[in-house]
């Protein structure tokens with residue numbers, strides 16, 4: 001099923017970004033204001049345009065390309081500040097000051113019916129939730145860093161982010177939502193975690209109920225009652241990974257678990273095919289007592305949306 005690609009152009013996206021950069025704060029004192037804050041943001045954003053592994057290579061590429069493809073003319077940058085200058089200018093500016101650009105882009109995507117290409121499973125939008133790490137260092141850290149202590153006594157500081165995106169099986173493109181940063185919150189001494197970040201994101205992004213049906217997709221990290229309840233309160237459906245959280249279960253136990261959670265009984269052969277698809281290894285037999293098995297199943301904090309039934313039934317055919 002080949003759908004037409006999403007047609008929002010790069011220049012259109014840059015224009016949306018441009019609109020949001022007019023009133024960014026600039027707290028610099030003194031005369032040396034060769035580069036504006038706006039140009040620093042555009043220069044930082046342009047790195048994604050060339051997809052270069054280093055900023056230096058990116059700058060070289062931007063200068064090399066001539067004519068239409070020239071990133072410098074596309075971004076309206078006559079001179080590109082170096083990465084240190086960009087860092088200095090952008091560090092004091094909270095990312096959320098440019099988040100409005102996501103809303104503008106979504107509006108465009110809806111007005112131009114592009115969103116229709118992403119609907120599936122009875123007219124639903126699917127939002128995949130996942131966390132990713134974008135910074136780590138053994139030395140450099142800030143008050144918002146999370147950290148890992150290693151056995152040898154060393155410490156790694158890191159920053160992660162949850163990046164919700166609209167996905168569809170028929171589309172290679174995704175549509176981004178504003179990310180939720182996993183970072184130590186202001187005034188908190190406790191480290192932040194992905195679950196807390198997802199909850200913050202859910203609170204900020206309730207579904208406009210009459211307009212949309214949205215199903216959240218998540219791995220077993222999100223199979224917590226508090227997240228599922230909040231997702232429902234905010235108007236979402238959800239499908240959360242079931243198998244990963246039971247990676248010591250046998251095929252028979254997984255069949256029981258699925259039946260308990262969904263009301264659908266599949267054969268062991270089908271379950272075998274599902275687990276192969278998911279690259280999941282299963283114990284051949286289990287010496288556990290019934291009681292233990294029972295309590296493990298009770299403890300599996302798994303909540304499935306209606307949709308998984310269809311998926312299972314499909315693979316059963």
Ligand SMILES: [Zn+2]
Pocket residue numbers: 141142143144145146157158159
């Ligand atoms: Zn930090």
